[in-house]
Structure formats: structure tokens, C-alpha cells
Amino acid sequence: MITTPVTPKASKRRRKTRTSNVNHRPPVIASKLKVNEIDLTPGKEHLVCPDCSTWVPITGMQGTPKLVPHHTGRAKTAEPHRCMAGSNRPVTIDVEADALRTQLIEGTPTAASRRATKVLPKPKVQPAPATSQVKPARLSAEQVRRAFCQHQQQCLACKGEAKNRDGQQLPCPDGERLAVTFLRLLRQEPKRQAVREFFARERRRFDRQYAQAASTRRASEWAAVQVRVSDADAARKMLPRGDRPADGPSLPQEPQDVKAYDRRQAELGRHACKGLPAKGAPVQPECANCGTTELNFVRAAAAGWRQVLRQTHCGRCAGRFPAWMRTQF
Known part of the structure; x- marks a missing residue:
């Protein structure tokens, strides 16, 4: 019969050991460890082994505290390497559990404040317009009619399905308001159309006046330029014969x-x-x-x-x- 060899695994670390072996290395000083490397909770004393950097239970708290024999890997894993330098090493407990817990609580907010936060870019939001710049939207009878039809499809009171305890149908103030607004706009639509046509005619008339005024103003400007050009030609003709309009000496022609x-x-x-x-x-x-x-x-x-x-x-x-x-x- 052929047997398959079993792969050795790291054993589970026992909290209490009955061995009397003591490592002859210098003891581990609890006060020299970091706050997050030791836990002195009663019955669950642990610390990080300085040699293999794994959490190891502390045994013999009533007598001679020391680290239990342990492997370098996690328990039940295929890393059965025994930590020879840290097993059974004595531990000197020179701090109290309450003081260590208080120091850990006080250091937690400090560590959180040092943690880098992700910088989120602020979205570019357009500034809201001022009250004087807000232009109200013009209501038309067609827009109000569509809103009234949509409201009738969703409102139970308008459909006649909403009733009170006495069995009477409940009124719908929103539907009534939309219906009154639609009838008012429908009645005022001819007058509004006449006003819009009047302003359109006035705008076209103003545009024609501005175009005529612009042409007249341009003609007057050209007339002023022609006067200056005529004055310059007259001054140029006043020069004696042989002179030239430049900063230079006169040159006679005779x-x-x-x-x-x-x-x-x-x-x-x-x-x-x-x-x-x-x-x-x-x-x-x-x-x-x-x-x-x-x-x-x-x-x-x-x-x-x-x-x-x-x-x-x-x-x-x-x-x-x-x-x-x-x-x-």
C-alpha cells in the first residue's frame, strides 16, 4: 500500500505553554515597542515578534512573561518555519494596559489626520444670474393645455377616483388653477398677437430710421473730410513755385x-x-x-x-x- 506524504503545515499557536524553556536573548521591552505593536488586553496579551514580525501570544503573565513557540507564517499554512530566535523569548511588561489603551485611542485621530485624502476637482458651475437679469418665461395657451392634460392623466381627483369618507368626490385645486389659466390665455391670445405685431412693425420702422440716419451721418462726415482736403489743397497751392511739401530746402525751377x-x-x-x-x-x-x-x-x-x-x-x-x-x- 502506497501512502502519500502529508505536506507539513504551521501549527496553531497556543496561548498557554507548559514548557520551562527560556530563550537566553535579552528580553523584549514593552515600553520600547510602538503602540500598534502590542496588545495587553487581559487574557489576550499579544505583541509583534521583533524577529519575524508576526503577532505572537504572551504566556506566563503571572510569573515570567515570554513569547510562545511559534512559526514565521500564519497558522495552518504551508510555511512550517519555526522562529528559533523569537520563541520563548522573555518579555518585560513595564507599561499598564489602561495607559497603553489610552495612548492608542489618542493616537488614532492623529494618524487619521496624517492620512492623505483624495483631491477632488471642484466642478465649474456657472454663477446664477442676478434678479434683475432673470427673464420670466412667456406662457402660452398651448403650453398650459399640455400641462393640464398631463395633470389629468396623473391626478386621481381629476379622474374621479379620489373620494372622502362620505363618498363625495374630492376637488383638485391644481387642475382648477390650470384650467382657469388656460381659459384666460385663450381669451387673451388675440390681444397678445396684436401687441406682438405692433411691436414688430415699430421695430422695423426704427430699423429703417436708423439706416437712413446712418447714411446721412456718413454723408456729413465725408463732407467734413472734403472740406479739410480742400483746405489742404489750397494751402499747398499757396507755396511758391519750386517749393515742395516736405522738411527740406526750397528748390527753384528757373x-x-x-x-x-x-x-x-x-x-x-x-x-x-x-x-x-x-x-x-x-x-x-x-x-x-x-x-x-x-x-x-x-x-x-x-x-x-x-x-x-x-x-x-x-x-x-x-x-x-x-x-x-x-x-x-
Whole structure:
């Protein structure tokens, strides 16, 4: 007869042992263990073995407390490895069960507060409109009629099935209110339709008036622009022959004036380099508009003085004329 060998399993840990064997390792100090690694409930004393990290009963509480012989795995499992270093190891109980229980209760809320919570994104909700922005929905006779028909299908009083103790049929205030509202809207519908048509006609009339006013306003704006353009053309025609509307010196077109113009420009350049006025020119430049004078033409040019229509103007007076009318010295 062939027998099948039985797989060894870890035995169940006994709470009380009758062995006198004592492990010669240093005892386990209860006060040095964490609060969640020891339980001193009377009759159910347990702690976590420091060697194999399994919960092990404590025996000999009335005499010499020590850990019972145990395996490293759970009971009735295929891990029959005996914990040789932690079995029968003495235990020093230097704390009281009540104090340990109080410390455990006080530490539970602290541990719960340290536990990370799941961050839930807040839904984006549109802000509610203000009272002044809420527009009431317009009621129509057709909407009230559909609501009244739906109410009749669901209401027992409207069907005649709801009766009181005396056998009398109960009235339905909601159905009566819907019926009165439907009749009122049906009676007022022609007047409401006339009002809607009147406002539609007025809106179309206002749109036509706005379109006409816009075209008239646009024509007046173009007329104002044409006036400014005509003024600019007239001012441009007032320039002497040969001048151009730019910040540059005048350029005569006649052949006999070219030589005189070149001589005049050369003379102005020589005197300007020396800081002296040109021959035939005033000693100090004077504004033709406000009468302001400057020390010499070099300082006047640096201060923004310009010639406008062959007349000297200071920087403030020359700024009133367009750029194409101002020329440098």
C-alpha cells in the first residue's frame, strides 16, 4: 500500500505553554515597542515578534512573561518555519494596559489626520444670474393645455377616483388653477398677437430710421473730410513755385535762380558754422508770429526753429503748421 506524504503545515499557536524553556536573548521591552505593536488586553496579551514580525501570544503573565513557540507564517499554512530566535523569548511588561489603551485611542485621530485624502476637482458651475437679469418665461395657451392634460392623466381627483369618507368626490385645486389659466390665455391670445405685431412693425420702422440716419451721418462726415482736403489743397497751392511739401530746402525751377540759390545756401552754411548770421540777414532770428528771438541761427536750428512760407518761426509756432509746410534753415 502506497501512502502519500502529508505536506507539513504551521501549527496553531497556543496561548498557554507548559514548557520551562527560556530563550537566553535579552528580553523584549514593552515600553520600547510602538503602540500598534502590542496588545495587553487581559487574557489576550499579544505583541509583534521583533524577529519575524508576526503577532505572537504572551504566556506566563503571572510569573515570567515570554513569547510562545511559534512559526514565521500564519497558522495552518504551508510555511512550517519555526522562529528559533523569537520563541520563548522573555518579555518585560513595564507599561499598564489602561495607559497603553489610552495612548492608542489618542493616537488614532492623529494618524487619521496624517492620512492623505483624495483631491477632488471642484466642478465649474456657472454663477446664477442676478434678479434683475432673470427673464420670466412667456406662457402660452398651448403650453398650459399640455400641462393640464398631463395633470389629468396623473391626478386621481381629476379622474374621479379620489373620494372622502362620505363618498363625495374630492376637488383638485391644481387642475382648477390650470384650467382657469388656460381659459384666460385663450381669451387673451388675440390681444397678445396684436401687441406682438405692433411691436414688430415699430421695430422695423426704427430699423429703417436708423439706416437712413446712418447714411446721412456718413454723408456729413465725408463732407467734413472734403472740406479739410480742400483746405489742404489750397494751402499747398499757396507755396511758391519750386517749393515742395516736405522738411527740406526750397528748390527753384528757373535756371537763372539756381546759381543765386546755391550762393545763398553756401553763404548761410559758412556763417552758420561760425555761429554768425549771414550777410543781409538779421543779427538774431526773430519769430514772425510771436516775436521771440534767439541768440543765433545755430541755437535756433537746435531749438526746433523752422521756415514756414519763407518766414522764420519758433518751434512752438512752427508746430502749428503741417509737416509739409515746414522747412529747415
